[in-house]
Structures are given as C-alpha cells and as structure tokens.
Amino acid sequence: xxxxxxxxxxxxxxxxxxxxxxxxxxxxxxxxxxxxxxxxxxxxxxxxxxxxxxxxxxxxxxxxxxxxxxxxxxxxxxxxxxxxxxxxxxxxxxxxxxxxxxxxxxxxxxxxxxxxxxxxxxxxxxxxxxxxxxxxxxxxxxxxxxxxxxxxxxxxxxxxxxxxxxxxxxxxxxxxxxxxxxxxxxxxxxxxxxxxxxxxxxxxxxxxxxxxxxxxxxxxxxxxxxxxxxxxxxxxxxxxxxxxxxxxxxxxxxxxxxxxxxxxxxxxxxxxxxxxxxxxxxxxxxxxxxxxxxxxxxxxxxxxxxxxxxxxxxxxxx
Numbered sequence: 589x590x591x592x593x594x595x596x597x598x599x600x601x602x603x604x605x606x607x608x609x610x611x612x613x614x615x616x617x618x619x620x621x622x623x624x625x626x627x628x629x630x631x632x633x634x635x636x637x638x639x640x641x642x643x644x645x646x647x648x649x650x651x652x653x654x655x656x657x658x659x660x661x662x663x664x665x666x667x668x669x670x671x672x673x674x675x676x677x678x679x680x681x682x683x684x685x686x687x688x689x690x691x692x693x694x695x696x697x698x699x700x701x702x703x704x705x706x707x708x709x710x711x712x713x714x715x716x717x718x719x720x721x722x723x724x725x726x727x728x729x730x731x732x733x734x735x736x737x738x739x740x741x742x743x744x745x746x747x748x749x750x751x752x753x754x755x756x757x758x759x760x761x762x763x764x765x766x767x768x769x770x771x772x773x774x775x776x777x778x779x780x781x782x783x784x785x786x787x788x789x790x791x792x793x794x795x796x797x798x799x800x801x802x803x804x805x806x807x808x809x810x811x812x813x814x815x816x817x818x819x820x821x822x823x824x825x826x827x828x829x830x831x832x833x834x835x836x837x838x839x840x841x842x843x844x845x846x847x848x849x850x851x852x853x854x855x856x857x858x859x860x861x862x863x864x865x866x867x868x869x870x871x872x873x874x875x876x877x878x879x880x881x882x883x884x885x886x887x888x889x890x891x892x893x894x895x896x897x898x899x900x901x902x903x904x905x906x
Contacts, residue, residue, distance in 0.1 A: 590895050592888075593634035595622050595643045596662060602884035609892050628652050636891040641665050647673035658682065658894035660887040663874075664689055664746075665824075666904055667797060675905045682890040682902040684883040685746060693873035694750035697792050697822040700846035701739075703867055704818050705790075706731040710864060732789075732816075734758045740788035742781065742804070743795030743823060744770045751792055752776050763788060765795075785812040790820070797824035805829065810836035817842045822873050825851040834859035837866065848873050 591612040597619055598606075606613045614630055616622045621642050622630075631637055631653045639645050641663035647670045650656070654677040659669055664685040674681050703709065707730055714720055714729075735758045741748045744764040752762045752774045762776040763784045770778070781804075785791065791813065795801050805821075806829035813819070819842055821828050830851045836842050837860075846867040850856055853871060860866050874880065890900055 590635040591633060592636040592638060592891050592895070593630045594638035595627055595630075596638065596640040596884075598638070598884050598888065599881050601881060602888040605885060605888040605892060609896070611892065611895060624649065631656075636660065636895055638662065638887050638891055639669065641668050643668060645669040650674055650677060650679065654679070658891055658900070660890040660894070662883045662887045665796070671905050680894065680900055680903045681905045682887070682900055683904050684886040684890075684902060686879070686882045686886055688876070688879040688882040689874040690746045690750050692876040692879040693747050693794075693822055694754055696848060696869070696873050697747075697751050697794065697820055698754045700820045700822070700848065700867060700869070701734060701790055701792065701818065704820070704844045704846050705734050709867060734760060734790065736760070737789040738763065738787055739790045739792065740765065740779075740784035741776075742766075742784065742791065742793045744772065744776070744778075745794070745796070747822075748792075748794040749774065749776075751794060760790075781809070782812060785809055786814075788817060789814065790818045792820045793823045793827050795823050795827060797826050802826050803829045805833075807832040807835070810841050813842050815840060815842065819845040821846070822848045825849040825853055830857045830860060834863070837863050 589612045591614060592606055594615040597617055598615060627649055631649060636658045637656055638660045645659060645668060650670060650673045656679045659674055659679055659681045661669055661681060661683050664683055666681060666683045669681050671681055711729060738761040739755050740763040741751055742765045744766040749772050755762060756774055762774060763779050764776050765781045765784050793805060795804060804827050810832055833845060837845060844865040848869045849871055856868060860868060890902060893900055
C-alpha cells in the first residue's frame with residue numbers, strides 16, 4: 589500500500605480524500621510544526637509528502653527520500669521547500685493558490701485598512717473603558733474615510749488584484765507596483781515604487797518574498813510616503829524593515845500601520861507593540877475555515893493524483 593506522510597494535521601474532508609483511495613496516511617496529528625528529526629523519520633518510507641508553509645523542507649529532508657512522488661505544499665507560497673533540490677530529484681512540488689485563500693487574504697488587507705483608517709481599536713478601547721463622553725457633531729476622534737482616496741498595491745498577483753477589486757467598491761484610485769505589466773480586469777495604473785509611495789494615501793504590500801524583496805520597504809521608502817499615509821503588510825514579514833517602520837511611526841513620518849505578518853515570526857516586534865497607531869494580527873490572512881479547508885483538500889488531491897500517476901493541477905517546478 590502506498591503511503592502519504594502529512595507533516596500537518598489535516599481536516600476531516602482532506603483525510604477522506606486520501607482514505608477513499610485506500611492509501612495509508614501517516615499524519616502529524618497535532619496543531620504544531622514537527623521538528624526536522626520527526627519529518628526525516630516519517631518520510632523514509634513515504635511515497636508522498638504533504639507540507640505547509642510553516643514546515644521547512646530543505647535538501648537534507650528531500651535527500652532522505654529522493655523517491656518521493658510529490659511534495660504537496662499547503663499554501664500559495666512555497667519558499668519553505670527547496671525547489672531546486674526537489675527538481676534535481678524529479679520530485680514535483682505543488683501549491684494551493686485557491687480562490688478561498690486569495691479572497692480571505694485580500695479581505696483581511698481591506699479589513700486592516702478600514703480598521704486603521706476609522707481608528708476602530710482605539711474607539712473600542714474608549715468605549716469599553718467608559719471614556720465616551722457623548723457624541724459631538726464636530727468632535728473628531730481622528731478617523732479618515734477611504735472613499736475617493738488613492739491606494740497603492742505593491743505586488744499585483746492574484747491577491748493584489750483581488751485587493752484592488754474590493755477597493756473599487758470605495759471608489760479608490762488604484763496604483764500598482766509589479767515587475768510585470770498585469771492584464772488586470774480592474775482599472776489600475778502601473779507605476780514605479782517611488783511614484784506609488786509619494787502619491788498613495790494607503791499602501792498595501794502583497795509582493796512575494798524573495799531575496800530581491802527583502803526589506804523592499806525600509807527607511808528610504810517610509811521617508812517617501814505622506815505623513816498622512818497608512819501602511820499595511822499582508823505579504824511576508826521580511827518584506828518590511830520593522831525597525832524602520834517603528835521609527836517612521838514614532839517620528840510621525842506616516843500616520844499608522846497594520847501588520848499581519850512579522851519579520852521574526854512568531855516573535856512580534858516589541859517597539860511596534862507599544863505604539864497606539866499600530867494594529868498587529870498573528871498571520872491570519874487566510875486563516876478562515878473556507879480557505880484552510882479548501883487548501884488542505886487541494887493538497888491531498890494533488891498527492892493522490894501523483895500516486896495514481898495522474899496529471900497535476902498546481903505544479904510549481906515543471
């Protein structure tokens with residue numbers, strides 16, 4: 589019987605996809621990340637490996653079983669897998685760029701933008717502390733509307749474009765920064781990073797994390813932004829120099845920021861935790877039942893297809 593080792597705990601529907609084919613499933617049955625020794629031990633006699641973006645699969649692990657038929661990664665990203673090593677061993681690697689994941693991440697980016705702009709957290713704190721003295725027709729708590737403002741989206745792939753699609757509801761002017769000209773279905777203008785930072789009222793980063801995008805947004809970039817600008821990162825933590833961000837916020841170079849991803853996850857930058865113009869969330873971009881279940885189901889399906897020698901839908905290292 590062929591065996592699939594899953595280094596992540598799969599939801600029941602994903603498990604059913606595998607067991608329906610009478611494949612053996614050896615699954616890490618806890619909501620934790622197994623260490624490298626556990627993975628090496630369990631992968632030795634496996635025919636397929638299911639991983640997640642939180643599970644590192646370096647060449648050392650791949651070399652322990654170069655006969656794997658597939659590495660099925662849960663998540664649209666796959667920088668946790670040594671793609672070159674897998675390719676050298678003719679092991680296909682797949683990801684799960686499903687609509688539910690794209691939509692959930694885009695939804696959080698817009699949620700963060702709105703929560704920042706309307707000062708939802710500080711207003712909530714005022715209410716629960718019973719510090720609300722009554723509504724005043726000309727009383728300003730410091731909120732801004734997003735309608736008719738300019739949004740710059742850095743990284744205009746599937747998620748970036750979906751963010752733009754949602755932002756259109758607010759009649760925002762959409763600028764985007766990307767290495768490629770995108771055939772977008774929305775009205776968006778491609779500009780340089782410098783142009784985007786100078787013009788935007790809101791900046792959302794959704795670029796892939798690579799060596800080139802490491803610290804793409806740092807001191808120089810924050811200095812180019814408006815003092816009234818809001819910054820949101822829903823991409824990857826390493827895209828942003830968090831020390832430079834903290835300095836920009838402390839010096840009022842920008843108005844506020846929201847981060848769902850963090851440079852040294854799971855550690856959260858202490859300087860940012862002490863600022864009242866920051867919203868910090870624990871990497872919940874695609875953390876919805878809809879997205880997580882669908883991604884796991886697709887990864888399981890790709891593993892099954894590989895073992896049945898059927899064509900794959902989401903191979904990233906062809």
